[in-house]
Amino acid sequence: MNWRACALVALILAAAWPAAAQLTDETAVPRISVAELKRALDAGQVLVIDVRDGRSYADGHLPGSINVPLDQLAQKLALLKGSRKTLVAYCA
Secondary structure, three states: OOOOHHHHHHHHHHHHHHOOOOOOOOOOOOOOOHHHHHHHHHHHOOOEEOOOOOOHHHHHHOOHHHOOOOHHHHHHHHHHOOOOOOEEEOOO
């Protein structure tokens, strides 16, 4: 998956995140460090979404992440928002 697709995913998720709903370009999408992600995971504050295809996910993924391929993300966004956690997507 190329960087533009990853940026699109981040923008879609940003639209679902109330604090970032006003974001309109990929340079303004919130980013977190690995250390911040680990702390948030340990605290149960985030839902990590792997947007790669199922085969790539099966080959290896972040522990605790769920697989929602990019082409299915729009259809599942309402369900993901229902988790009431901050959504963190990755594609690499």
